Amino acid sequence: MVSTSKPLSGVTLGGAQKLSVGQANYIMAVTKKKLVDLYTRTLKVRLFEEKVWDLFGENLVPGTLHLYLGQEAVAAGVTAALKKSDWVQSTHRGHGHVVAKGADMNAALAELLGKRTGSCKGKGGSMHITEFKAGVLGATGVVASGLPIAAGAALSCQMRATKEVVACFFGDGASNNGTFGESLNLSAIWKLPVIWIVENNFYAMGTPIALTCPSQSIAQRAEAYCIPSCVVDGNNAVEVYEATIEAVKRARKGGGPSLIECQTYRMRGHSRFDPAKYRPKEEVDFWLSKDAVETIQNIALEKKALTKKEAKDIRRKLQKEVDNAADFAVKSEYPEPQEVLDDVFAGVA
Amino acid sequence: MPEKTYRDALKEGLREEMLRDERVFIMGEDIGRNWGGAFKVTKGLAEEFGDDRVRDTPISENAIAGAALGAAITGMIPVAEIMFGDLITLAMDQVCNQAAKLRYMFGGQTSVPLVLRSVFGGGKNLASHHSQSLEAWFMHTPGLKIAVPSFAYDAKGLIKTAIRDPDPVMFFEHKLVYDRKEEVPDEEYLIPFGKARVHREGDDVTIWGTFLMVHKAIEAADELAKQGISTEVIDPRTLVPLDKRTLIDSVKKTGRLVLVTEETKTGATTAEIAAIVQEEAFDWLDAPIKRVNAPDTPVPFSPPLEQAFIPDKDRIISAVREIV
Ligand SMILES: Cc1ncc(C[n+]2csc(CCOP(=O)(O)OP(=O)(O)O)c2C)c(N)n1
Ligand SMILES: [Mg+2]
Numbered sequence: 001m002v003s004t005s006k007p008l009s010g011v012t013l014g015g016a017q018k019l020s021v022g023q024a025n026y027i028m029a030v031t032k033k034k035l036v037d038l039y040t041r042t043l044k045v046r047l048f049e050e051k052v053w054d055l056f057g058e059n060l061v062p063g064t065l066h067l068y069l070g071q072e073a074v075a076a077g078v079t080a081a082l083k084k085s086d087w088v089q090s091t092h093r094g095h096g097h098v099v100a101k102g103a104d105m106n107a108a109l110a111e112l113l114g115k116r117t118g119s120c121k122g123k124g125g126s127m128h129i130t131e132f133k134a135g136v137l138g139a140t141g142v143v144a145s146g147l148p149i150a151a152g153a154a155l156s157c158q159m160r161a162t163k164e165v166v167a168c169f170f171g172d173g174a175s176n177n178g179t180f181g182e183s184l185n186l187s188a189i190w191k192l193p194v195i196w197i198v199e200n201n202f203y204a205m206g207t208p209i210a211l212t213c214p215s216q217s218i219a220q221r222a223e224a225y226c227i228p229s230c231v232v233d234g235n236n237a238v239e240v241y242e243a244t245i246e247a248v249k250r251a252r253k254g255g256g257p258s259l260i261e262c263q264t265y266r267m268r269g270h271s272r273f274d275p276a277k278y279r280p281k282e283e284v285d286f287w288l289s290k291d292a293v294e295t296i297q298n299i300a301l302e303k304k305a306l307t308k309k310e311a312k313d314i315r316r317k318l319q320k321e322v323d324n325a326a327d328f329a330v331k332s333e334y335p336e337p338q339e340v341l342d343d344v345f346a347g348v349a
Numbered sequence: 350m351p352e353k354t355y356r357d358a359l360k361e362g363l364r365e366e367m368l369r370d371e372r373v374f375i376m377g378e379d380i381g382r383n384w385g386g387a388f389k390v391t392k393g394l395a396e397e398f399g400d401d402r403v404r405d406t407p408i409s410e411n412a413i414a415g416a417a418l419g420a421a422i423t424g425m426i427p428v429a430e431i432m433f434g435d436l437i438t439l440a441m442d443q444v445c446n447q448a449a450k451l452r453y454m455f456g457g458q459t460s461v462p463l464v465l466r467s468v469f470g471g472g473k474n475l476a477s478h479h480s481q482s483l484e485a486w487f488m489h490t491p492g493l494k495i496a497v498p499s500f501a502y503d504a505k506g507l508i509k510t511a512i513r514d515p516d517p518v519m520f521f522e523h524k525l526v527y528d529r530k531e532e533v534p535d536e537e538y539l540i541p542f543g544k545a546r547v548h549r550e551g552d553d554v555t556i557w558g559t560f561l562m563v564h565k566a567i568e569a570a571d572e573l574a575k576q577g578i579s580t581e582v583i584d585p586r587t588l589v590p591l592d593k594r595t596l597i598d599s600v601k602k603t604g605r606l607v608l609v610t611e612e613t614k615t616g617a618t619t620a621e622i623a624a625i626v627q628e629e630a631f632d633w634l635d636a637p638i639k640r641v642n643a644p645d646t647p648v649p650f651s652p653p654l655e656q657a658f659i660p661d662k663d664r665i666i667s668a669v670r671e672i673v
Binding site: 087089118119120121122123124128130131132133137138140141142145147148149150151152153154155156157159160166178179182183185186189342343344345346347348349 | 372374401406407409411412413414415416417418419420421422423424425427442443446447451452453454455456457458459460461462491492494514515516542543589590
C-alpha cells in the first residue's frame with residue numbers, strides 16, 4: 001500500500017470512465033486456496049443478490065432494496081482478509097457484506113422477506129440486515145452513521161486487547177458527511193484497529209461524484225488525518241484482498257487505521273425502482289465488461305487455482321444453497337402482531 | 350452520615366463502578382486531567398484510572414456517542430459525557446436512531462449498555478445554547494432509559510444503576526444542583542429505576558416535578574404548610590421507566606395535581622404526565638391539572654429575563670392556590 005493516494009490511471013471521476021486497471025501487477029503472493037476463497041465469496045454474494053432480485057420480482061420483498069450487484073468483489077476481498085472474530089460495519093447496501101462475512105443465508109433471506117426466522121426476526125429488513133454472531137456490527141439506514149460505531153468497536157478491541165480489527169464499509173456519498181471527519185480523526189489520534197473501506201461506485205443515488213467531491217479520489221482525504229490510503233480496482237477481489245491484508249496487518253500490530261478506496265459500480269439502480277437513466281451508456285458498458293465474478297474466475301483459472309469444472313461445481317453448490325435459503329425464507333412464517341412489542345429493552349423497563 | 354455535594358456523589362458512584370468493573374470507562378470533551386469536566390464531575394478520575402479509561406475526546410459529539418455505542422456492543426461499558434445537554438443535538442443520530450433502536454431493529458441480537466451523561470437547565474446566564482431542558486425529546490424516543498436525579502443521594506445510586514443497566518441510559522444532571530449537599534452513604538447502594546422519591550407527604554395537593562424544580566416544590570410545600578395546605582412532593586428520579594404507581598396513588602389521595610419542570614411548556618414531560626393521569630385517574634381528580642413550565646421561547650440571557658423564564662417557588666404556590 002502506498003502512503004499517499006493516487007487515482008486509478010485514466011479515471012475521470014463521475015463522468016464516462018476509461019479505466020485501465022487490472023493489469024498483471026496484482027497477485028503477489030496470493031495462494032491458490034485464497035483465490036478459490038475469493039472466487040467463492042464473490043460468487044456467493046452474486047448468486048444471493050440475483051435471488052433477492054428474483055424474489056423482489058415476485059413481490060415477496062417488502063419495502064425498498066439496495067442491491068449489492070456489481071460490487072461483490074469489495075465485500076469478498078475485504079472479508080477474505082479478516083478472521084471470523086473480526087468485525088465489519090455495514091451500510092444501507094449491506095446484503096453483500098453480511099453474506100460475505102459468513103452470515104447464515106437462510107436467516108438473511110428470511111429477514112429480507114420480513115419473516116420471524118430472519119436474523120433480526122423481521123424487525124430490520126434490507127437496510128438493517130445484520131448477523132451479530134457472524135461479526136457484523138450492523139447495517140444502517142442512515143448514510144455514514146456506521147463510521148463512529150466502527151471507531152467505537154475498534155476502540156473496544158484495542159482496550160480489551162483482543163487483536164481483533166474492524167472493517168467499516170461506506171459509500172462515496174457517505175464520505176461527505178461529518179461523521180467521516182470525526183471518525184477518521186478519532187481513529188488516527190487513538191491509532192484504532194479500523195480499516196475504512198470506501199465503496200466508490202461514483203454515485204450517491206443519482207448524484208455523480210463530480211458534483212460532490214472536489215478531489216481526484218476520496219482516498220486523498222485520508223492524508224489530512226495522516227491515515228495511509230490507497231485506491232484499488234473494486235471489481236477485482238484480489239486487489240481488494242491484498243490492500244486489506246496489508247491494512248489488517250498494520251491494525252493488528254497497533255499501527256492504526258488505513259483507508260482503502262475501492263472503485264466499483266452498481267449493476268442496477270440505486271434502489272427498488274430506480275432505472276438509473278442518469279448514467280451514460282458507455283460508462284455502464286465499460287463497468288459491465290469488468291464484471292467482478294468473471295474477473296476473479298479468470299484470475300483463478302489463469303493461475304490454475306481452479307479448473308473450469310471445479311469452478312462450475314462450486315457454482316452449482318452455491319446455487320443450491322441459495323435456492324434452499326429462498327425456499328426456507330418463502331416457507332417461513334411472518335411474525336405474530338404481538339411481537340411488535342418485543343426487544344425494545346434488554347432489561348426491565 | 351457524611352454530607353456530600355451532588356457533584357461528589359456522582360463522582361463517587363462513577364469511581365466505585367470503575368473499581369468494580371474494568372470494562373467501565375469514561376469519554377468526553379475535557380473530562381480528563383487538565384479540566385476534570387466542564388462541571389468538574391470527573392475531576393481526579395484520570396489521575397486515578399489513567400488517560401485510557403478517562404479519555405479526552407475531540408469536539409466530535411456524534412462520534413463520541415457513536416463510538417460509545419460501538420464500544421458498548423462489543424464488550425465495554427462506556428460512560429460518555431456530552432458537555433452540555435444542548436449539544437446532544439449534534440449526536441442525535443447516534444443517540445436516537447442508533448443507540449435507541451439497535452436492539453429492536455436487530456431483533457434482540459445485541460443490547461447497548463451505554464450511559465450518556467449530560468447536563469440541562471438554566472440559571473447561569475448561559476443563554477440559548479447552554480441552558481435548555483430537552484428531556485422530553487428523549488422520552489419520545491422508544492429504547493432509551495432516562496435518569497433525572499435532583500439530589501446527591503439519588504445521583505450516586507442512579508449512576509451506579511445506570512452503569513449496570515443493559516440498555517442505553519440518558520443520564521441527565523442539572524447545573525444548579527451540583528453544589529447542593531445531602532447525606533450520602535460512603536458505602537455502596539443502588540437505586541432502582543422506576544421508583545419515585547416522595548419528599549413531602551400531604552393530603553391536599555400533589556406536586557410532581559424534576560431537577561431544580563423539585564427543590565423549588567419542596568420550598569413551596571413548606572410555605573404552603575404554614576398556610577394550612579398539605580402538599581405531597583414527588584420526584585420521579587427516572588422518566589423511563591416511569592413510576593406511574595406512586596403518582597397515581599398520590600393523585601387518588603389528594604385529587605389535585607400540579608406539574609412543574611423547567612422545560613418550555615409545549616410538548617414537555619409535564620404534558621405527557623398530565624395525559625397519563627387523566628387516562629388513569631380521571632375520576633379521582635377534583636380540579637384541572639396545572640402545569641408550571643417555562644414559556645415557549647428560547648432561553649434568554651439577561652438576568653431579569655432568565656428569571657422570568659425559569660419557574661420559581663411563587664409560581665408553584667400560585668398554581669397550587671388556584672386549585673386548592
Ligand atoms: C443521512 C442520510 N441522508 C440521506 C439518505 C438517503 N440516501 C440513502 S442512500 C443515499 C446515497 C448514498 O450514497 P453512497 O454513500 O455513495 O452509497 P451507495 O448508495 O452509492 O452505495 C442517500 C442520499 C440517508 N439514508 N441518510
Ligand atoms: Mg455511492
